[in-house]
Amino acid sequence: MRLSIAGGCGDFGRSCFFVSGNQHAYIVDCGTSTDGKDRVPDLTADEIRGAEYLFLTHSHRDHTGAVEYAERMGFSGPVFMSAQTYRQLGYKPKNAVIMDSTAPEVELLPDFVLQWGRTGHCCGAVWYAITCEGKTAFFSGDYREGDPFYRNDPVRDLTADIAVIDAAYPTDETGDVMRERFLDRAEAILKEGRALILPVPRFGRGLSIAASLYLRTGGAYPMAMDTRLYREWRTFARRKYFVKPGIWEVPVEAFSLWDGQSADAPGAYFLTDAQLTHAGSRQLADHSPDAAILLSGSLHGYGRARDFVEAGRAEQALWPNHMTYGEMQALAGANHFGTVVPYHDPGRQPEQRVFEF
Ligand SMILES: [Zn+2]
Ligand SMILES: [Zn+2]
Structure with missing residues (x-):
């Protein structure tokens, strides 16, 4: 499998990750930039048309602002999200699928399993562990443990070949x-x-x-x-x-x-x-x-x-509803992740744009 960063790393918003293998392809989040320019993700027309699914972590526009753009460019697959995310979205995707909270793990296809949990970032925000063609990719979404209001399903002892993790605050503070x-x-x-x-x-x-x-x-x-x-x-x-x-x-x-x-x-x-x-x-x-x-x-x-x-x-004075870099490292240490890709920090450029895993 390969994961391409279409936005969200060393970037102002615009979170978007394209994952593809021999049989399947999917996108996680499809946001616009928060620098005032509303830039869309770096997805090719073939990638957009070839993706079978789009998974949304939450409603914020740095994760969803380009969903309508993707549809206009030919994406026609199901768009997965929580019911609260659907409620909050200004633009409702044409082919929305609301996830069932009683089934946080679901086999979408014989070799395509979706697992999700609450991130604690806002109502409706979820993380995903997606297993496809024998490889697991974890996406933390905007993630916050210990928020006083929102519940979080802590990610522990999860095995994933690649993990894209929120590290919005470039500090070791908690x-x-x-x-x-x-x-x-x-x-x-x-x-x-x-x-x-x-x-x-x-x-x-x-x-x-x-x-x-x-x-x-x-x-x-x-x-x-x-x-x-x-x-x-x-x-x-x-x-x-x-x-x-x-x-x-x-x-x-x-x-x-x-x-x-x-x-x-x-x-x-x-x-x-x-x-x-x-x-x-x-x-x-x-x-x-x-x-x-x-x-x-x-x-x-x-x-x-x-x-x-x-x-x-x-x-x-920043209110923490993301993770610091130090907390991102701690979360990675509490799981079994192969490659770790921090995202959401405009100041941290990724080592590469494409990862094989
Ligand atoms: Zn957010
Ligand atoms: Zn965000």
Whole structure:
């Protein structure tokens, strides 16, 4: 078998891996770049048409933004994903297959077995171990063990000939240290009696941050969510499949609905615009000059988040919903992997673009 990196390694987003053998071919993720250029993966027309399956790890556009492009280019096979990923996708693939959570291992063809589990990165996010023509390839997807909100099926003692693993943060720190640093900073701002604006994505770390901040401060500060995140919270506050049961300790009423217009009173305000892309978010920052803005994700090429940081109007403390390089190595050490291919770090170029395994 051979695996070609079509994007996602030493790249801004654009995760996409093409795997082919003598009989079969498949693609894992099909994302666009996050540098503001929306670049599509480096897949040839033959590769796109020849792939039998597309497996999506989760809905984020750096993993799914080019699915429609692949269909336009002639991909017509089934697109596998979790039900939550399907719900979150803006563009619904023509031939979507929703995976059955009661069957995390399924034989698609006589020599083609799909195994999957939850990654803890967001609702619906999964990892895959795909065995085809006698060779196993593991794809961690965006992976986070120990998230306070999302459940993870830890990958242990798995044997794979090649493993493509999330190593988004180029550090040997652990996520626990990063999470504490973020919460320390957020709590310090709240203690000053200030308003704290927290830009987050619609699907992902927003609920983890909200629940953690609530549990840490014992509900001492008002916390409000804009409509889109509030709806997610109301949907998942009492569900268990992708969400940890411990979240039931957070009262459903812990968070109130916020219209997103101003953030003047002390407390936390969750805004689903992680990169400050929308004009309304920038107006909010202008209308609430005393509010602190704490960014929790990487700064991308689209939106204005980077400008806000450079102008001193926002600060950044990464919330860990990926793995650090050190954690990637630890995960590889807890399994039996042949070749290990780290992905998701723009600064780490792969040794090669094509791997035989
Ligand atoms: Zn993601
Ligand atoms: Zn990603």
